[in-house]
Amino acid sequence: MAVAEAAQRIPRALPAPWWRGRRGALVLVVLGMIVGYLGWKTEAPWPAWLTWNSLVPHLDHFQVWLSNNRNVPDPNIAFRIFNGFSNFLDQLVAWFISFFHKLTWAGTVVLGTLVVLRFGGRRAALGVLAAFASFALLGLWEESVETFSLVFAAVGLSLLVGLPVGVLAGRSWRFNKAITPVLDAMQIVPAFAYLMPVVILFSVGPGAAVVTTMIYAIPPAIRITGLGIRGVPGNTVEAATALGSTRRQVLTKVQLPLARRMLLLGVNQTILFALSMVVIAGLIGGQGLGDAVTNGLYTDPVMAIFAGAAIVIMAIALDRSTEAMANRTDPAHRHLTAAKSRRLRLYTAACAGTVLLTVLVAHLVGASAAWSRWTAQDWLRTYVQKALDYVQDPSTFLFQHITNPIGNFLVQHGITPLRNFFIEMPWPVTVAGLVLIAFLLSGLRPALVALAMLFVCGFVGEWPNSMGTFAQVLVATVLTVIVGFVFGVWAAESRRVARVLRPINDVLQTLPQLVYIIPFIYLMPVSGVPGIVAAVLYAAPVMIRLVQRGIEDVSPESIEAARSFGATRRQVLMKVKIPLARDAIMLGVNQAIIMVLAVVVIGGLVGSGDLGYDVVQGLQRNAFGLGVVASIAILALGIMLDRVTQGRVRARKQA
Amino acid sequence: MSDRVRGQAAKGRRLLAAVAAGAAIAAAAVLVVGTAGASNKAGCGTITLNEQAWAGSTANTYVVKAALEKYLGCKVKITQIAEIPVYQALANGKTDAVLEDWQHVDQYNQYIHQQHTVVMGGPNGVVGHIGWYIPTYLMKQHPEFKTWKGLKGKESLFKSPESGSQGMFLGGDPSYVQKDQQLIQALKLNFKFVSVGAEPAQVARWSSLYKQHKPVIFYWYTPQFLNTEFQLSEVQLPARFKGCVDDAKSGGDVKKYRCAYDKTIIEKVFSKKFANSGNPAFKALKRFNWSNADQEIVAKWIAGDHMNPDKAGQKWIAQNTAKVKKWFGKA
Numbered sequence: 001m002a003v004a005e006a007a008q009r010i011p012r013a014l015p016a017p018w019w020r021g022r023r024g025a026l027v028l029v030v031l032g033m034i035v036g037y038l039g040w041k042t043e044a045p046w047p048a049w050l051t052w053n054s055l056v057p058h059l060d061h062f063q064v065w066l067s068n069n070r071n072v073p074d075p076n077i078a079f080r081i082f083n084g085f086s087n088f089l090d091q092l093v094a095w096f097i098s099f100f101h102k103l104t105w106a107g108t109v110v111l112g113t114l115v116v117l118r119f120g121g122r123r124a125a126l127g128v129l130a131a132f133a134s135f136a137l138l139g140l141w142e143e144s145v146e147t148f149s150l151v152f153a154a155v156g157l158s159l160l161v162g163l164p165v166g167v168l169a170g171r172s173w174r175f176n177k178a179i180t181p182v183l184d185a186m187q188i189v190p191a192f193a194y195l196m197p198v199v200i201l202f203s204v205g206p207g208a209a210v211v212t213t214m215i216y217a218i219p220p221a222i223r224i225t226g227l228g229i230r231g232v233p234g235n236t237v238e239a240a241t242a243l244g245s246t247r248r249q250v251l252t253k254v255q256l257p258l259a260r261r262m263l264l265l266g267v268n269q270t271i272l273f274a275l276s277m278v279v280i281a282g283l284i285g286g287q288g289l290g291d292a293v294t295n296g297l298y299t300d301p302v303m304a305i306f307a308g309a310a311i312v313i314m315a316i317a318l319d320r321s322t323e324a325m326a327n328r329t330d331p332a333h334r335h336l337t338a339a340k341s342r343r344l345r346l347y348t349a350a351c352a353g354t355v356l357l358t359v360l361v362a363h364l365v366g367a368s369a370a371w372s373r374w375t376a377q378d379w380l381r382t383y384v385q386k387a388l389d390y391v392q393d394p395s396t397f398l399f400q401h402i403t404n405p406i407g408n409f410l411v412q413h414g415i416t417p418l419r420n421f422f423i424e425m426p427w428p429v430t431v432a433g434l435v436l437i438a439f440l441l442s443g444l445r446p447a448l449v450a451l452a453m454l455f456v457c458g459f460v461g462e463w464p465n466s467m468g469t470f471a472q473v474l475v476a477t478v479l480t481v482i483v484g485f486v487f488g489v490w491a492a493e494s495r496r497v498a499r500v501l502r503p504i505n506d507v508l509q510t511l512p513q514l515v516y517i518i519p520f521i522y523l524m525p526v527s528g529v530p531g532i533v534a535a536v537l538y539a540a541p542v543m544i545r546l547v548q549r550g551i552e553d554v555s556p557e558s559i560e561a562a563r564s565f566g567a568t569r570r571q572v573l574m575k576v577k578i579p580l581a582r583d584a585i586m587l588g589v590n591q592a593i594i595m596v597l598a599v600v601v602i603g604g605l606v607g608s609g610d611l612g613y614d615v616v617q618g619l620q621r622n623a624f625g626l627g628v629v630a631s632i633a634i635l636a637l638g639i640m641l642d643r644v645t646q647g648r649v650r651a652r653k654q655a
Numbered sequence: 656m657s658d659r660v661r662g663q664a665a666k667g668r669r670l671l672a673a674v675a676a677g678a679a680i681a682a683a684a685v686l687v688v689g690t691a692g693a694s695n696k697a698g699c700g701t702i703t704l705n706e707q708a709w710a711g712s713t714a715n716t717y718v719v720k721a722a723l724e725k726y727l728g729c730k731v732k733i734t735q736i737a738e739i740p741v742y743q744a745l746a747n748g749k750t751d752a753v754l755e756d757w758q759h760v761d762q763y764n765q766y767i768h769q770q771h772t773v774v775m776g777g778p779n780g781v782v783g784h785i786g787w788y789i790p791t792y793l794m795k796q797h798p799e800f801k802t803w804k805g806l807k808g809k810e811s812l813f814k815s816p817e818s819g820s821q822g823m824f825l826g827g828d829p830s831y832v833q834k835d836q837q838l839i840q841a842l843k844l845n846f847k848f849v850s851v852g853a854e855p856a857q858v859a860r861w862s863s864l865y866k867q868h869k870p871v872i873f874y875w876y877t878p879q880f881l882n883t884e885f886q887l888s889e890v891q892l893p894a895r896f897k898g899c900v901d902d903a904k905s906g907g908d909v910k911k912y913r914c915a916y917d918k919t920i921i922e923k924v925f926s927k928k929f930a931n932s933g934n935p936a937f938k939a940l941k942r943f944n945w946s947n948a949d950q951e952i953v954a955k956w957i958a959g960d961h962m963n964p965d966k967a968g969q970k971w972i973a974q975n976t977a978k979v980k981k982w983f984g985k986a
Contacts, residue, residue: 064765071746071772196740204736204744283737285744291735297855298708299958381961394863408816416817521859526816527851604829607851613829616853620830621904622739622761 022440029436036429037421044426046463055460059625067200082201089153089207096149101369105141107359108132114351120324131317139375140310146288147278148314150206154213154274159267162218166225166266167251170259176226181639183219188594188638190601191216191280192619193631199284209286217274221266228262229255257331264326268319272510275315279512283619289314293512301518302384306377308515315510316503391519399523407524414475415528422467427458430467438640442647453640462633468610470637472528472603473596476535480592483536484543485585491544492551493573505541513538513602521606531603531612539595543588550584551577583649590645597638699729699936702929705741705750706733709854710880713964714953715754715779719943721968726983729936738830746772748928752940754779756922757832760902767924774930776923780944781878783919785832785901787824788875790865791886802891803842810845812870818847825861827874828854832919834903835874837912838892846872878947880954891915942982949975 070079100108109132117125135144169176191212198215202208232255240254256263282290289307296304336344390396394404422430431454439447457466491498508516513534520530554577562576578585604612611630618627702723706716716733723729734741734750742762744750766773789800797812799805813822824846827833836848851860857873858881864871865885875887892915899914923940930937949971956967972979 067743067746067765068770071743071766071770199740199743203747203749204734204740205749282735284740285734285736285749287735295706295708295713295735297853299710299713300961301855302961392859392863392866394867411816521851521856522863525851525860525863527849528817530852530856605853606856607849609850613850617829619739620737622759623904 025440026437029433029440033425033429033433036433037425040426040429042424044428046427046458050455050458051461051463052459053461056625056629059628060623063196063200063624066197070200079201083203086202086205086207086211089157089202089210090205093149093153093206093210096152097146100145100149103359104362104367104369105136105371106362106367107355108145110358111355114355116321116325118348118351120321120328124321124324127317127320131313134313135310136371137376138306138310138380139372139377140289140292140307141371143288143292143307144310144314145370147286147290147311150209150213150281150286150288151271151274151278151314153206154210154217154277155267155271157210158214158217158221158270158274161214162221162266162270163225163263165218166222167229167256169222169226170229170255171251179222183222184639184642185635186215186219188597188635189631190598190615190634191277192601192615193627195280195284195619196622196624196627204285206285206287208284209281209290212281212284213274213277213286216277217270220269220273224262224266224269225259228259228266231262232258260330261326264322268322268326271318271322272315275311275318275510276512278311279514293515297514297518301388302381304515305384305388305518306380308511311512312507312510316506319506388518391522403523404525407526407529410475410524410529410532411526415472415532418471418475419468422471423464425467427463430454438644438647442644442651446643446647449643450640453636456636457633460629460632462611462614462630465610465614465630466633466637469600469608469612469634472532472608472610473535473593473600473637473641476532476539476596476599477589477593479532479536480539480543480596481589483540484588484592485547487540488544488547488585488588489551489573489578491548492577498548501544505544508537509541513599514605517602517606527607527609528603530606531599531608534602534606535596535599538599539592542595543592546584546588546591547581550581550588553584554580582652586645586649586652590642590649593641593645594638597634597641600634699723699727699934701730701732702934702936703732703734703749703751705744705753706735707738707753707755708735710954710958711781711878711950712755713957714950714967715781717957717964717968718945718953718971719754719940719968721965721972722943722979722982723936723939725969725972726979727935727939742766742773742924745924745926746770748926750926751929751936752776752923752925754923754940754943755781756924757783758919758922772927774925774927776925776941778920778944779923781921781947781950783876783878783921785827785874785876785916785919787835787872787890787892788887789870789872789890790868791888792868793870794888800888800890803844803893806844806872806890813846813872815849817849821845821847822872823847823849825857825871825873826850827876828852828857831874831876832902833874834901834912834916837903837909841909841913842893878951878954880951880958883951883955884959938984939982942984944982945978949978 069076075083103111109129112132113125113129116128135141165179169179194215195212198208198211202211236254236258237250240250245253278286278288278290279293280286280290282288282294289311292307293304293311296302296307390398393399425433431451434454435447435451438450457463487497487501491501516537517530517534520533524530524533558576558580559572562572567575600608600610600612601615602612604610604614604616611634614623614630615627615634617623618625618630704716704720706712720731720733723731734744736744736750738756738759739762741750741753742759742765745753746766762773763775767775787803794800797805797809799809810822811820813824814820815823817823822845824835824839824844826835826848829850829852831854839846839848851857861871861873861875862881862885872890893913895914895917898911899917900911901916903912923943925937925940953967953971956962956970957964962970
């Protein structure tokens with residue numbers, strides 16, 4: 001049975017000639033676009049009558065109006081509510097920070113380590129201890145405490161909102177459908193665009209930083225919770241209902257316990273998402289490591305690298321310890337006898353006692369609130385500086401013969417021609433071509449979405465910039481897909497590679513992009529390339545993980561069947577595993593595109609131009625309207641690319 | 656039956672243990688708060704200054720911090736909020752002062768003239784200057800580059816991978832005031848304007864070309880601590896005329912941008928709340944004034960020599976007591 005199924009799914013030996021089917025049509029469309037480009041270059045820019053020119057001034061006026069009404073001695077009740085909320089958040093974060101100060105550095109270390117030891121086990125606790133040690137050695141203790149407090153508050157509040165909404169989304173399809181676009185927008189619209197309104201409503205400081213972080217960290221909490229609740233087998237829920245459980249009982253006794261692992265994954269992801277906002281939160285008073293990164297970039301890149309490292313270490317320690325706690329406290333794997341639970345209680349009491357004792361002793365000997373006695377900062381600095389000097393030296397072999405030529409080649413033969421192609425092509429040709437491609441790949445609905453979204457890009461007055469960004473997103477996505485596919489397959493085939501890749505992926509996903517971009521602005525100093533590199537490095541880990549997962553999940557029966565027919569390892573991989581993992585690979589492409597779009601703004605900071613440049617200007621040069629309009633265009637591109645790639649999976653399934 | 660009782664008893668004990676642990680932590684917290692001691696309330700209390708990302712701003716902020724601590728016994732808190740959002744912080748009184756503001760005219764209109772939530776603090780003594788710069792070695796090879804006219808016909812010397820057959824003009828940080836695209840057009844130069852992004856990326860680009868002794872022309876400014884490290888020369892742009900503007904954001908015909916950048920008076924801005932508070936620090940901050948050379952040396956200590964900013968501030972005020980005393984109204 002399984003053999004038959006596998007045989008059926010293996011592509012037929014003799015496919016129809018490629019030009020007959022969809023591929024031929026795609027080639028025709030692309031040829032048509034090229035003809036349109038060559039024949040009518042720059043002759044038909046997006047028409048003015050299809051542009052809403054007064055949108056930008058309207059938005060600018062709105063911002064001034066908001067600010068003028070907010071900053072009066074006796075503001076409207078709504079503003080006072082915002083004010084109260086931001087004051088509450090400020091106090092909350094300040095309270096956390098002062099709590100850790102009161103514990104002193106020694107108490108903080110003991111508290112953190114013992115909590116993880118009690119609930120997560122020895123390995124995770126050692127990791128936490130190592131994290132504390134590295135904050136001390138990097139000389140970033142105080143900054144780390146500030147950032148941790150901020151993230152802790154933001155994650156707590158995100159879960160407070162995200163879990164209940166996620167449960168609702170999990171139980172009602174209609175609600176889920178209604179909030180999905182909102183969640184998309186919260187994740188794709190760059191934070192730079194809404195920083196100013198957030199600042200006007202919530203002022204600056206930790207409170208505003210928490211709000212900004214929450215906007216980005218709530219969507220994964222909602223999505224994963226919803227997924228968990230929906231993942232509970234329908235017959236279990238039916239059985240519980242048949243036995244007379246109320247809706248409430250079904251939720252609390254069946255759905256929530258069974259979705260436990262997913263819920264904890266949601267918590268974990270919320271933490272990581274919150275940590276990725278640290279640098280941006282620093283721009284509006286988030287303090288801590290985010291400030292250290294931003295300031296370091298201007299005056300002392302080594303410091304920025306240290307602060308980036310501290311963020312990564314915090315992320316990995318939190319990730320591993322929440323994972324360990326989730327596994328350790330899983331009721332399904334834990335069978336407590338009375339004696340065992342008594343021992344655990346004693347253990348808890350002993351831990352609490354140790355913390356208390358440490359705090360008391362620390363106060364008696366006058367330990368400081370933050371560790372600053374000695375650090376390895378200067379010692380580490382010499383090494384990092386040496387590496388940086390090498391990177392900054394244009395006479396090295398690496399620069400002269402490898403990175404610089406690659407960067408120049410990418411610009412001259414990749415980015416620039418493709419950008420010109422999309423920007424200068426007559427707009428009706430672009431629209432028709434892209435919509436047709438969407439139709440051929442995924443069907444009517446995604447094609448209509450593409451049409452609408454392209455129209456939005458032009459209507460808000462961002463047509464040329466949208467096309468420029470689109471070209472760069474294409475280049476970055478192609479590179480990401482190549483890198484992600486190769487490494488994903490390799491990791492699935494070799495355990496050793498998988499083990500090496502995991503920490504690298506973790507680092508790339510949590511290190512602020514502005515930090516790992518540092519070497520590339522020296523090694524590939526042409527505009528556009530560092531932005532592409534940042535996008536590829538940020539998006540590749542997700543693709544790698546999804547491809548690896550997809551290939552590992554191919555049913556062993558299919559592989560067994562192929563082997564029994566005498567297929568070599570290579571044949572099994574090429575003819576069975578990869579074709580069967582195509583949905584997972586396609587999902588990887590989809591996620592890669594979304595993540596590439598998330599880095600467009602970072603590209604704006606390192607010379608990619610186009611939409612990213614406008615969004616950055618929006619915040620930094622007080623051009624609110626321009627920033628919002630460019631963000632709308634980014635969102636439109638994101639929705640278009642998402643629907644087309646997702647639609648592709650659906651179209652394949654139906655075929 | 657007995658099982659259930661035992662279960663409940665266990666639950667009760669667990670609860671008790673939890674309560675006990677909680678109470679212990681609370682007690683510890685109270686104890687700690689008690690021993691922490693009262694904060695000192697000398698002179699002016701806590702002053703919040705905002706530091707911007709570039710080195711010059713760090714220099715201003717930390718010198719003033721050291722002076723306020725030494726002469727008035729203030730506690731100084733430093734926030735690091737981006738240039739535009741900081742106006743909201745000033746309006747709400749969350750930040751008391753910004754000591755280096757490069758003429759944010761829109762914000763002056765909105766917050767100072769319309770809302771009256773922020774007040775001008777007068778110039779800080781540093782005078783900024785924006786212009787087109789080339790490495791000095793290049794100026795020696797091509798003395799005709801002293802003025803923009805000498806660039807005409809030689810633009811292709813500055814070719815780069817991005818610029819095709821044209822020369823590359825390396826634009827400044829997108830967040831800075833600029834009009835180079837308009838200038839290039841108005842002067843009919845065959846340059847392609849290339850932006851590589853924020854200042855650190857721009858510095859990376861031109862310094863790399865500088866180290867290779869290659870030609871490069873770019874947007875740059877003084878005072879800047881890197882000017883002590885790299886030998887740069889300025890290309891003279893057409894003289895200023897009445898009605899000539901510098902910020903391309905205002906749009907319009909390129910002709911109105913056809914002149915050199917004006918010198919930028921760097922301003923201090925204060926929160927209205929702080930200005931009205933009668934705090935002695937306000938008067939001192941209002942008098943705070945120093946020179947380009949002063950700022951450049953402190954910026955170099957911090958950004959070039961990686962001196963701790965607090966120590967750099969203390970060092971400067973120790974070396975310049977006469978100047979610092981003037982800020983505090985002591986002759």
